[in-house]
Amino acid sequence: MYALVDAVAFYASAEKVFDPTIRKRPVVVLTNNDGCICATSPEARALNIPKFEPYFKLKGYLNQHNVVVRSSNYELYADLSSRMMNVIGRFCDNQYVYSIDESFLQFKGFASLIDDWHQYGQEIRLAVWRETKLPVGVGFGITPTLAKAANHAAKKLEGFNGVAVIDDKHSAQAILSRMKVTDVWGIGGRLGKKLNLMRIYSAQDLANQSPKNMRKQFSVVVERTVEELNGKVCLSWDEVKQDKQEIFSTRSFGNRVTDIQSLKSSLITHCAIVGKKLRQQASLTNRLVIFAHSSPHEDKFYKRSYLYDFPVPTSDSRILAKAVSEVLPLLFEQGVRFYKAGVGAIDLVSERYMQEDLFTPSSDNQKLMRSIDGINRLFGKGTITLASEQQTKQWAMKREFLSPRYTTRWKDIPKIVC
DNA sequence: TCTGGGGTCCTAGGACCC
DNA sequence: TCTGGGGTCCTAGGACCC
Numbered sequence: 001m002y003a004l005v006d007a008v009a010f011y012a013s014a015e016k017v018f019d020p021t022i023r024k025r026p027v028v029v030l031t032n033n034d035g036c037i038c039a040t041s042p043e044a045r046a047l048n049i050p051k052f053e054p055y056f057k058l059k060g061y062l063n064q065h066n067v068v069v070r071s072s073n074y075e076l077y078a079d080l081s082s083r084m085m086n087v088i089g090r091f092c093d094n095q096y097v098y099s100i101d102e103s104f105l106q107f108k109g110f111a112s113l114i115d116d117w118h119q120y121g122q123e124i125r126l127a128v129w130r131e132t133k134l135p136v137g138v139g140f141g142i143t144p145t146l147a148k149a150a151n152h153a154a155k156k157l158e159g160f161n162g163v164a165v166i167d168d169k170h171s172a173q174a175i176l177s178r179m180k181v182t183d184v185w186g187i188g189g190r191l192g193k194k195l196n197l198m199r200i201y202s203a204q205d206l207a208n209q210s211p212k213n214m215r216k217q218f219s220v221v222v223e224r225t226v227e228e229l230n231g232k233v234c235l236s237w238d239e240v241k242q243d244k245q246e247i248f249s250t251r252s253f254g255n256r257v258t259d260i261q262s263l264k265s266s267l268i269t270h271c272a273i274v275g276k277k278l279r280q281q282a283s284l285t286n287r288l289v290i291f292a293h294s295s296p297h298e299d300k301f302y303k304r305s306y307l308y309d310f311p312v313p314t315s316d317s318r319i320l321a322k323a324v325s326e327v328l329p330l331l332f333e334q335g336v337r338f339y340k341a342g343v344g345a346i347d348l349v350s351e352r353y354m355q356e357d358l359f360t361p362s363s364d365n366q367k368l369m370r371s372i373d374g375i376n377r378l379f380g381k382g383t384i385t386l387a388s389e390q391q392t393k394q395w396a397m398k399r400e401f402l403s404p405r406y407t408t409r410w411k412d413i414p415k416i417v418c
Numbered sequence: 419t420c421t422g423g424g425g426t427c428c429t430a431g432g433a434c435c436c
Numbered sequence: 437t438c439t440g441g442g443g444t445c446c447t448a449g450g451a452c453c454c
Contacts, residue, residue, distance in 0.1 A: 031423040
């Protein structure tokens with residue numbers, strides 16, 4: 001048995017944790033640079049506020065309905081996320097944190113101890129609420145895809161109250177026939193349109209298809225989805241939590257960047273982020289993509305990207321940063337108003353199978369990098385950085401409606417006034 | 419005044435090689 | 437009369453997710 005547990009409108013709910021005055025009000029949270037709306041509380045959803053629309057287009061409507069607007073407060077969300085994940089992790093044999101607000105659970109030995117999954121789901125919800133004040137939905141299923149579907153039902157369909165269980169053909173059919181095909185994990189708008197043309201409208205319609213045929217018409221991914229909807233596990237636990245094949249860090253700038261120093265310091269910050277993520281999954285990269293471009297909404301779109309090949313695969317942030325320094329003059333052009341830049345590690349290999357180069361002595365210093373990761377974990381992000389990250393913060397993002405970092409900064413700690 | 423997210427994986431098509 | 441291979445690598449764009 002698997003479960004998927006995730007938070008209801010996580011960012012919006014996180015904003016409500018330490019601010020009870022907005023608990024009952026519509027809340028929206030914006031993406032980086034206050035660009036788009038990326039989370040809507042149930043009250044905001046009731047006002048038909050769409051997700052991923054540019055904020056400036058909806059400003060008037062939001063004001064008119066007295067909607068609370070917040071910038072993304074990642075420090076807060078990351079901390080609340082780890083608290084939430086800790087609580088959830090107590091309830092299963094195996095937990096895989098799939099994104100900031102959702103985790104898959106696997107039940108092996110635990111399963112024999114549980115006789116009522118519905119009740120167990122409610123226990124999880126209650127524990128998370130009691131300890132973090134975050135509302136979560138719980139879906140149980142005999143495959144990961146069915147757990148996802150149950151989770152959708154738990155939160156979006158009438159009559160489930162936050163928990164849904166798919167443990168046989170019957171319960172699967174009852175839920176899948178009430179779901180649109182595009183509500184299935186992995187089926188988006190484009191595929192949905194094509195499927196509709198084939199008279200496949202509900203999730204159950206999709207489950208009724210022949211997997212072989214779906215592979216022919218679409219891809220392996222759709223084939224596996226159909227199998228999973230029918231209770232056959234295709235995404236084994238190891239596959240669900242597979243290592244990433246590529247790791248990117250990219251960001252649009254708070255203000256357009258026109259000088260080479262700012263571009264450099266942003267790119268090197270991205271290197272540090274990518275390096276850290278590589279080390280987290282014990283991977284090394286053979287090549288780095290480095291890119292920068294102007295706004296796609298501008299008349300003449302400037303875009304350049306370069307591939308940098310390392311003689312020896314690495315996860316050392318300093319070596320990644322050196323690649324940026326080399327490529328930078330080719331990337332930068334005077335007069336361009338840069339809108340976004342980033343780096344991506346592609347062609348990853350496991351640390352375990354690292355192939356040393358006979359002629360290039362390794363300058364990779366795993367121990368140093370691990371120590372830096374440890375110090376930053378202990379004393380906070382940014383305690384130790386590469387010097388070139390620091391040179392300028394001109395490019396930092398815009399966050400006009402930022403709430404306090406209640407749990408990660410002493411000066412922001414909530415005060416109780418009697 | 420101007421404003422438009424971030425991340426991952428897959429695929430089709432082209433270039434190139436023998 | 438008409439016909440012409442197979443593999444690898446790269447890139448851009450598509451698709452999906454939250």
